[in-house]
Amino acid sequence: MGDIAIVGIDCTFPGAAGVQAYWDLLMRGGAGITPVPAQRWDARDFPAAGGSGGFIDDADVFDSDFFSVTPREAAAMDPHHRLLLPCAWRALEDAGRAPGDLAGTETGVFVGVMGGEWGRLTMSDLARVTPLLGSGSSAGMAANRISYHFNFTGPSLAVDTACSSSLVAVHLAASALLTGECDTALAGGVNIVLSPSLGMVYGQLGLAAADGRCKPFSADADGIGRSDGVGLVVLRRLEDALADGRRIYAVLRGSAVNQDGRSNGVIAPNRWSQQRVLDSAYRRAGIAPDRVAFVEAHGTGTVLGDAIECAALGAVHGVPRETPCAIGSVKGNLGHTEGAAGIAGLIKTALALHHRIVPASLFADRENPQLRLGERGLRLLKSPMRLPRGESLAGVSSFGMGGTNAHAVLGSAPRTPRTAGAGGTRTRGARDAVGVFTVSADTAEALRRNLTAQADAVAGRPRGAAAALCRSSNLVKTGLPHRFAVPVRDTGELVTALRRAAALQDTASGAGRPWGRPVTAFLFTGQGSEYPGMTAGLHRDCPLYRRHLAEADQALAPHLGASVRDLIVGGDERVHRPRFAQPALFAVGYALARTLTSLGVTPAGVLGHSLGEYAAAVTAGALGLEEAARLVVRRGALTDELPSGGGMIATSAGPEQLAGLLAAEPGTVAAALNGPGDTVLSGPLDALERITEQLAGRGIRVRPLPVPYAFHSPRMAPAAAGLRTETVRCAPPAVPLASTRYGRMLRHEPLDAGYWAGQIEEPVLMDSALGALVAEVAPTHLIEIGPRGVLLQIAARGGRAPAAEHLHPCPGPGATGMELAETVAALYRAGLDPLWEELYAPEHRSAEALAPYVFSSARRSWDRETFVQTARPPATAATPATPAAPADALTALPAERPEPSRGAAAGPAGPDTDDPVLHAVVRAVAEVGGHPPERVVAEARFYEDLGFDSVMIMQLKNQVEARLPRVGEVSVQEMLPALRSVGALAEFLRDAAVARSS
Structure with missing residues (x-):
């Protein structure tokens, strides 16, 4: 048998809500019996069932909104199903996966569940039977609901072999993984003590x-105490788990299942069958039983059961061996969790191997x-047993009342080297890497709740580097619509940021729900933005930027004869000379753009200001890196050979204000038209000085630019002539490219030598190009690509994209990896799903534990009297449960129907709406789904928001026909296109009524 890794766990047992609480209960020798x-039920009425047991707190709580389940369906669901859904979510998170990432995959679900108490309690009154009760009471649905709500398409089955059900489910899941039926499997079991009936049976037996x-x-053993429990493990083939870098709790080395056959009674245990299943499991695992350090036994505490099991265990694990095999049973802590008994023992064993200590057994004294x-x-553990170094092995037994036996062999996880710096405390003198910590939730309130939970969990860790923790959050906590993200270096900063965000009443300032995906435009800065040591902080902090800067450096070096990377990082003053400045700026622009695109930030359009057009052209696919590098080096060398004496000034005047001054100074020109009142002049220094004096006298702001030449003026003619002789390999841009030479989008014009020659001496039409780009792609975010902020200021002054958010991954000399991380965080909050892995160095790509998702506890579904009311079938057409719209409501329709979107914008479409059709639809939806009417707003979607399914749609059809008799009969096929939202259905019914009355 191949090895199977246990990579995720979640559980809730009496007195232990969660994995850590379960482990704490075991290690302190606690018990969950109350x-x-x-x-x-009232225990006084059923003394034969006993007055105590193990009961889960809040077993009636279910976050139905999270799982898109209507209140009526939630009330009709077996509590077993309600407990399994959040358990499955948390287990997958614990496995280091965002559960939504597995949607559509052949993930398998194997659930052990015994009995059918919910069906007996709810289906016995035939007058109240409903389709929701039918599906809600089916044992098979215990697994199927998980597969349905998570959109898993692998094997999905419920297993009932009585008390061995959940360990048999694990055995079947492992087999499915090994045969390739699935690559990931959820396996476990659930048990809820709903009535005293089975307890009475135990008493009579x-x-x-x-x-x-x-x-x-124990010498005091006198029988079984019943208990609740739910637990699931996430299983992967060991080689897959290791390849993915998953945390592994333990390894399932082998398992076996058999049956007692015809023995001394259908419910009596059989020593020889138990012995055979043990032998079979160790044979399949390839392990000698004398290597097993401890066995988590079935251990019910019945005199006969304990005696038979110990005889079988001794025959397999006993003499001859140097050290007795330790045995124990978690039933001493929890009671007998029946269908979940096997998974309770398996999780205990996996945690013991993970922590390398076996908890003591209660009643061992x-x-x-x-x-x-x-x-x-054999021996009982009177105190915890430390496991030695190296591989440790353990067994888990679970035996069913009807004779189906299961045994699993577990081993400790293989040792994998932990990369230095992957987490934990900070190394003295080291600078912590930057990460982005993410949290997501289904509502704004849930987001605040989970921010608090994460803050509390991180605060309990030693303060240290946060990069590995951030990466784990990116893998696990990013799949839900309301989003939070913050860049941090250490856990102290993280706790502060999480608590601050959780305290905000308006999450829009730091977190919220994006309603689309961001549309980004890259603006590439030109010459004049350079400075010694530009992007050095980012280069130090970001391995991804280092890699892409090295790519640019490699492309430039053969033509430049020097390393621009060394010049940039070393703070070389030669960066101001055009020969080096232009290749260096190109390298920075290329590396920044490639860093962002490697992180999943794909621009919808690009624009380059002057020299910035070269990196923009590469990003757009119009030039290859090697070709652009050659041209940029040539451009820099040609510029460097120009005579000095030229310069540039930025003015707050428009071209019309400058026309007279430029006419008086023939050598000067408008070199860049950045905005309506944002013009750059270029020409001889003495002429620029005269123009500066005159403009200052008029109260117009003037600022000299730090460039040594009169770019984009006739003085660039020699350089233009040199570029014109080049042969350029170019292609049409694959990404929309706004040309600042033409002041419009580039269509079919080639970026050949003629283009680049004209581009160096003609004016930069920034304002027109930006306007064209905004009109073409409607960006939600403008991202400046360069070593300091220049173009975003120009865009802000020009007002071309006033609603766009401005981002800069490296805005100046003080920039580090923090600004890049904030850029990615902002885009994630706006709806982008980044390629997070690229943000982290290999040493930070380790799995770190995170607090599980905290579901809402506001809604409870349990009390049977309440259930009878809430799960009653929707009222028939003849006897609606709530007042229907008057029969003549449709006669009040206005001549022109109102626009549904206006009703949606007005908020709830409940009882106070002045639209009678919408009012009737809202009441029908509320009745069928069990929703409060105020929640049924016009924009609510039937499937995603209200949890409707095909059965409910049929019931809704009957309801609307009863409430709107003038519409007449409407087929489901006719309704289907209108089931986008409540408002859309109302619009459809209004049209149908008008059509049938005309």
């Missing part, structure tokens, strides 16, 4: 403990001498 809650507690292998444990090479 009196029967009044919510279940003489199997019930008087105090409701299981006391496995009163060992039953009749079990002859010492003679059989």
